[in-house]
Structures are given as structure tokens and as C-alpha cells.
Amino acid sequence: MATLISEIEPPTSTTTDLVRRKKRSSVSSAASSSTTAGSVSSESHARWRSEKQQRIYSAKLIQALQQVRLNSSAATSSSPTAQKRGKAVREAADRALAVSARGRTLWSRAILANRIKLKFRKQKRPRTTTKIPSMTTVVNSSNRSRKRRVSVLRLNKKNIPDVNRKVRVLGRLVPGCGKQSVPVILEEATDYIQALEMQVRAMNSLVQLLSSYGSAPPPI
Amino acid sequence: MENELFMNAGVSHPPVMTSPSSSSAMLKWVSMETQPVDPSLSRNLFWEKSTEQSIFDSALSSLVSSPTPSNSNFSVGGVGGENVIMRELIGKLGNIGDIYGITASNGNSCYATPMSSPPPGSMMETKTTTPMAELSGDPGFAERAARFSCFGSRSFNSRTNSPFPINNEPPITTNEKMPRVSSSPVFKPLASQVPAGESSGEFSRKRKTKSKQNSPSTVSSSKEIEEKEDSDPKRCKKSEENGDKTKSIDPYKDYIHVRARRGQATDSHSLAERVRREKISERMKLLQDLVPGCNKVTGKALMLDEIINYVQSLQRQVEFLSMKLSSVNTRLDFNMDALLSKDIFPSSNNLMHHQQVLQLDSSAETLLGDHHNKNLQLNPDISSNNVINPLETSETRSFISHLPTLAHFTDSISQYSTFSEDDLHSIIHMGFAQNRLQELNQGSSNQVPSHMKAEL
Numbered sequence: 001m002a003t004l005i006s007e008i009e010p011p012t013s014t015t016t017d018l019v020r021r022k023k024r025s026s027v028s029s030a031a032s033s034s035t036t037a038g039s040v041s042s043e044s045h046a047r048w049r050s051e052k053q054q055r056i057y058s059a060k061l062i063q064a065l066q067q068v069r070l071n072s073s074a075a076t077s078s079s080p081t082a083q084k085r086g087k088a089v090r091e092a093a094d095r096a097l098a099v100s101a102r103g104r105t106l107w108s109r110a111i112l113a114n115r116i117k118l119k120f121r122k123q124k125r126p127r128t129t130t131k132i133p134s135m136t137t138v139v140n141s142s143n144r145s146r147k148r149r150v151s152v153l154r155l156n157k158k159n160i161p162d163v164n165r166k167v168r169v170l171g172r173l174v175p176g177c178g179k180q181s182v183p184v185i186l187e188e189a190t191d192y193i194q195a196l197e198m199q200v201r202a203m204n205s206l207v208q209l210l211s212s213y214g215s216a217p218p219p220i
Numbered sequence: 221m222e223n224e225l226f227m228n229a230g231v232s233h234p235p236v237m238t239s240p241s242s243s244s245a246m247l248k249w250v251s252m253e254t255q256p257v258d259p260s261l262s263r264n265l266f267w268e269k270s271t272e273q274s275i276f277d278s279a280l281s282s283l284v285s286s287p288t289p290s291n292s293n294f295s296v297g298g299v300g301g302e303n304v305i306m307r308e309l310i311g312k313l314g315n316i317g318d319i320y321g322i323t324a325s326n327g328n329s330c331y332a333t334p335m336s337s338p339p340p341g342s343m344m345e346t347k348t349t350t351p352m353a354e355l356s357g358d359p360g361f362a363e364r365a366a367r368f369s370c371f372g373s374r375s376f377n378s379r380t381n382s383p384f385p386i387n388n389e390p391p392i393t394t395n396e397k398m399p400r401v402s403s404s405p406v407f408k409p410l411a412s413q414v415p416a417g418e419s420s421g422e423f424s425r426k427r428k429t430k431s432k433q434n435s436p437s438t439v440s441s442s443k444e445i446e447e448k449e450d451s452d453p454k455r456c457k458k459s460e461e462n463g464d465k466t467k468s469i470d471p472y473k474d475y476i477h478v479r480a481r482r483g484q485a486t487d488s489h490s491l492a493e494r495v496r497r498e499k500i501s502e503r504m505k506l507l508q509d510l511v512p513g514c515n516k517v518t519g520k521a522l523m524l525d526e527i528i529n530y531v532q533s534l535q536r537q538v539e540f541l542s543m544k545l546s547s548v549n550t551r552l553d554f555n556m557d558a559l560l561s562k563d564i565f566p567s568s569n570n571l572m573h574h575q576q577v578l579q580l581d582s583s584a585e586t587l588l589g590d591h592h593n594k595n596l597q598l599n600p601d602i603s604s605n606n607v608i609n610p611l612e613t614s615e616t617r618s619f620i621s622h623l624p625t626l627a628h629f630t631d632s633i634s635q636y637s638t639f640s641e642d643d644l645h646s647i648i649h650m651g652f653a654q655n656r657l658q659e660l661n662q663g664s665s666n667q668v669p670s671h672m673k674a675e676l
Contacts, residue, residue: 069549082547089549090542166524173531183496186503189527193510196534203541210548 048194057100058202064092091115097199105191106184110176 047053068088094111101108160168164182171177171185174192480486484494501520508514508523511530517523 065545065549068546082543085546085550086539086543089546090539093538093542093545162521163524166521166528170524170528170531173528173535183499183503186500186507189531190503190506190510193507193527193531193534196531196538200534200537200541203538203545207541207544207548210545214548 048191048198053100054198054202057096057198058206060096060099061093061202061206064096065089068092093199093203097195101191101195106177106180106188107175107192108195114175 068085072085072088095115098108098111103109103112158165167182167185170189171180174185174188177185177188180188480491484490504520504523507527511523511527514523514526517526
């Protein structure tokens with residue numbers, strides 16, 4: 001079990017990690033003063049590619065997966081559909097990714113906030129009190145029991161220039177950036193892409209290790 | 221590269237040099253270093269007309285090759301601003317422009333005037349004292365220098381309402397290298413431009429005292445000045461280098477101050493628009509580096525298409541992998557629990573303690589990172605412990621047999637193969653908390669999910 005965790009790290013070599021750590025320390029002195037996207041993203045680039053980050057993420061991922069498995073095994077008599085299980089795994093993976101982002105980015109906060117909002121609304125649902133008008137909104141939204149969708153405007157019909165339109169589309173893809181301004185979306189997208197790449201790498205290696213391990217169970 | 225310059229300069233400078241990517245100041249010092257430290261020569265560097273200016277400009281232009289936006293993002297914002305200020309001043313003022321640029325941009329910069337805060341380096345002293353000695357002959361210079369030292373000293377509040385009656389000044393010494401300072405009226409915008417330029421560095425201090433009213437007026441006035449400068453005769457041969465804009469984003473400030481480029485519109489709207497476009501293009505460049513295959517594509521729209529496709533493909537990959545993981549998970553349900561119990565069970569004996577001690581000595585990262593050393597260290601331990609726990613050894617052996625089959629990880633896996641599983645289990649959990657490890661050791665698997673829930 002633990003070897004799985006360790007073997008997830010190999011994809012990023014130690015030398016690159018050291019190089020990036022040095023780069024990060026040299027960048028940080030400039031980055032501490034400046035707040036441009038350049039310095040931020042170079043720092044974040046080093047962050048998401050470092051071994052340390054990958055190790056942190058993979059450990060969190062494994063814990064989340066164990067929890068999911070335990071939840072699913074405990075909760076249901078009839079096994080949930082593969083889709084639901086897959087979805088649960090995916091959400092757990094996304095949450096683990098957001099947690100390892102340490103709340104610095106919009107999308108990570110949005111992922112975590114969505115989860116909390118859903119939980120909150122699910123708890124609110126049995127207590128449907130309509131006395132307070134403010135509560136009605138909560139009740140109504142909880143009845144929907146789904147995330148508030150970003151308004152999918154008919155961007156094709158509007159006379160928005162091409163670039164802006166595509167940036168809006170990109171903003172819808174990145175969680176939490178549906179209604180942000182263009183430079184914010186681009187910045188979030190850079191961090192999100194790096195995080196996704198790390199997630200894909202980690203999950204790939206995890207799947208491979210698990211499947212290889214499962215294919216030949218140890219003699220007991 | 222800048223760090224080397226910093227080292228080579230060999231002079232300890234005040235806060236300017238905190239930012240490793242410092243500007244022309246550093247290169248200037250280096251160029252000074254390479255030449256014999258001769259007061260006359262230093263003077264020549266500043267005030268000789270033809271050659272030294274070109275040296276200075278070439279030094280600056282070599283710096284200009286480094287990305288200009290980053291120039292402005294210094295902790296001491298003035299340095300970055302001064303890079304462009306210097307160039308502009310060279311072009312516009314010639315000799316005395318250099319002096320003014322140097323004297324005006326004091327305090328934070330190397331070129332501290334003798335009238336302002338004392339320059340830190342000995343070189344600076346030789347440089348600056350000699351200029352003063354030479355220029356004292358200029359009748360109006362002391363006056364002007366005094367006024368410019370006011371600029372440099374941060375007591376200076378408004379640029380447009382400059383208290384000094386510059387118009388009354390005698391004309392600047394006739395110097396062919398000062399095409400724009402032939403008349404005193406021109407000098408006024410120039411004088412106010414110097415502070416306009418260098419105030420980009422001083423904003424952090426002035427901003428707090430200035431009201432917001434002043435700042436838009438000063439910003440707009442600086443842009444008007446730019447207009448005047450741009451409309452000036454094109455004798456200025458340094459105008460090309462002045463084409464770069466300064467953009468200092470100071471953390472204390474609300475405004476981003478931009479210098480209009482030569483030949484471009486200077487109203488506030490277009491400047492703001494340009495700032496916005498620069499920001500966006502900067503971020504697009506970063507994205508381009510990230511997304512594979514974006515290098516061949518030119519144009520923002522196509523690049524964005526690629527980026528959108530890439531993000532979608534990544535998300536689809538994650539979904540697919542999560543499906544796969546869930547299927548693998550269900551198959552391995554019993555296996556995982558058995559593994560966990562195995563991890564937990566032998567940990568209660570001395571084996572785990574030995575390994576804990578061993579791993580506490582070396583940090584987890586170095587342990588995992590430095591494969592070879594740790595392999596040698598742990599090998600004897602594991603071999604000795606293998607006798608104690610046959611379950612573990614069988615597990616590791618089976619695992620070892622599988623590891624080489626994985627194509628990706630053969631290098632590192634062979635190094636990890638000597639580790640037993642709960643070694644690494646303890647390593648990983650060490651990373652989180654010591655108490656968690658103990659809980660895992662003691663408790664049953666039922667305790668584990670509760671703690672995980674608490675964390676999540």
C-alpha cells in the first residue's frame with residue numbers, strides 16, 4: 001500500500017525538483033515584491049511540478065479514495081452504479097487537488113465551496129421553514145440539489161469578439177471562474193492546467209500500481 | 221545573470237540591490253568595474269558626448285533585451301523606472317540629462333547625489349563628487365541640481381506644481397547632445413518629466429501622502445508631457461530606446477503608471493487599454509508555454525482553441541481515470557483492507573519502532589529522494605527484520621516481482637523494492653502527523669476512516 005504512494009513520485013525526477021526549488025528561491029525574492037502573473041505562474045509552475053507536491057497530493061488522494069470506498073461499502077446494500085462510483089472518485093480526487101492547492105487559487109476555493117454548499121443545502125432540506133423570507137431562497141435552491149449553473153449565454157449570437165468569447169468558454173471550464181474577468185480567467189487557467197496535469201499523472205500511476213498489484217495477489 | 225552581476229559589482233548597495241533583477245544600475249557598475257576607476261574617466265563616462273553615451277546606451281540596451289515588464293516590477297520600483305528614465309533622459313538631455321537623471325534618481329539608486337543621502341559605495345563617491353566638482357562651474361547647475369535633489373528626496377509632492385521657477389532659469393549650457401533642452405520652456409516639461417519618470421519609483425512613498433485627486437492629475441499631466449516630448453524635434457536619437465514603456469506595479473498603489481510610447485496615443489483611455497492588453501498577452505504567453513502544441517499556432521483565437529481543447533481533454537482524462545480507479549478499487553476491496561490490516565498489525569512490534577527511528581533521522585523527502593544511500597542503509601535492517609515478519613517479506617517479494625513489469629517506473633522502483641511496505645507507510649504518514657501514525661499502529665481499521673473524515 002505504501003509503495004503505491006512512493007512509486008507515484010518517480011515521474012518527476014529529483015534533479016528537476018532541486019532545480020525548481022532553487023529557481024523558486026531565486027524567484028521568490030523578486031516575487032515577494034512583484035505581483036505580476038509572470039512571477040506568480042513561474043512559482044506555481046514550480047509548485048505543481050515538484051515532487052513534494054505530488055507526494056502530498058497522492059497521499060491525500062489515497063486517503064480520500066479509501067474513504068470513498070468505505071463509504072460506498074458501508075452505505076449501500078446494492079452496489080452503486082459504476083457511474084456514481086466513478087463520480088464519487090472523481091469528486092474526491094478533485095477535492096484532494098483543491099486541498100493541496102492550499103486555497104490560493106479561485107478554482108480550488110470554488111471546488112471546496114461547492115462541496116460545502118451542497119452539504120449545507122442537503123442538511124437544510126429537511127428543515128424547510130418558510131417563516132423567514134431569507135430562508136426561502138435556501139430552500140428553493142436546495143430543492144434543486146445541484147450546483148448553480150453558470151449562465152450559458154448564447155455567446156454565438158452576441159457580437160463579442162472572438163477572443164473574449166473563447167475566454168468566456170474557458171472560464172466556464174475552469175471551476176469557479178464563470179463570471180470573472182478575462183485576465184483572471186487566464187491566470188486561473190494556467191494554475192488549473194498545471195494542477196490537472198499533476199492529477200492525471202498521479203491517478204495514472206495509482207491505477208497502474210493498483211491494477212498490477214491486483215493482478216497478482218500476494219501469496220498468504 | 222543578474223546575480224552574477226551583483227556579485228561582480230562587489231559593491232554593497234542599499235535597498236536597490238535587493239531585487240536580483242536590478243537594472244541598468246548594476247550593469248553600469250559592472251561597466252565601471254571593467255574600466256579603470258579613474259575619476260576623469262568616470263566623468264567622461266557621464267559627460268563625454270559621443271562615445272561614453274553610446275557605452276552607456278549599449279549597456280542599457282543590453283539590459284533592455286531582458287523583458288521590460290519585469291524591469292518595472294522591482295521592490296524598489298524606482299530602479300526599473302529609472303531604466304527607462306535614463307534612456308529617455310540620455311536622448312533628450314544629453315550630458316546634463318544624464319546628470320539630472322542620475323542626480324534626480326537618488327536615494328534608492330546608485331547614483332545618489334552628494335546632496336542627497338550619501339552614496340554607499342566608494343565608487344559612487346568618486347563618481348558623484350567629481351561630477352559635482354566639474355559642474356560647479358556651471359552657473360545654473362547648482363540651482364538646477366538643488367532642484368533636482370528635491371525631486372530625488374521624496375519630499376516632492378506634485379510634479380506639475382513644481383515650486384521652482386524653471387522658466388526663469390538661464391538656458392542650459394549649449395550642448396549639441398541636448399536636442400530637447402535648447403530652450404527653457406522645454407526644460408520645464410523635461411524637469412517635470414524627470415520626476416514623472418522617477419516618481420514611478422517614488423510612488424510607494426508619495427502615494428500615501430498624495431490624495432487621489434492629485435494622482436490622476438499628475439498621471440494625466442505626465443501623459444501630456446509625454447505628448448510634448450513626442451512632438452519635439454526628432455533630433456533625439458535615443459528615442460527608439462525610449463519606446464519601451466515603464467509599468468511599475470507597486471504593491472502600495474492603486475494605480476498602474478504607464479509611460480506612453482513614442483508615436484502612440486497618450487490619452488488615458490488608450491493607455492489603460494494598452495495596459496490591459498499587455499496583461500492579457502502576458503498571460504497568454506504563459507499559457508502557451510504550458511499547453512503543448514501551442515507554439516505552432518499563431519493568434520490568440522487559435523491558441524485559445526487549443527487551450528480549451530487541452531483543458532477538456534485533461535478533464536476527460538481525469539474522469540476516465542476515476543472510473544478506472546473506482547473499478548480497481550472495488551476489485552481490491554478485500555485486498556486493501558488486508559493490506560491495511562497488515563500494515564497496522566506488525567507496526568505494533570519493535571519492527572516499526574526501529575524503522576521509525578531510522579526514518580526520523582533522515583527526513584522523508586531525502587529518504588525518498590536519495591535512493592541509493594538509503595537503499596544501502598535500510599537493506600541490513602530489512603534483511604534482519606525479514607526474519608521476524610515472514611508475511612511482510614512474502615509481500616515485498618511478490619511486489620518486487622511485479623515492479624519491473626511497470627515500464628514507467630523501473631528506475632525508481634528497483635530502488636524502492638528493498639523497502640517494505642510499512643516502512644513507506646510510516647514514512648508517508650510521518651509527513652502528516654506523528655500521532656496519526658501511532659493511531660494507525662494501535663487502532664483497527666475502523667479508526668482510520670474516522671480520522672480521515674475529520675481531516676477532509
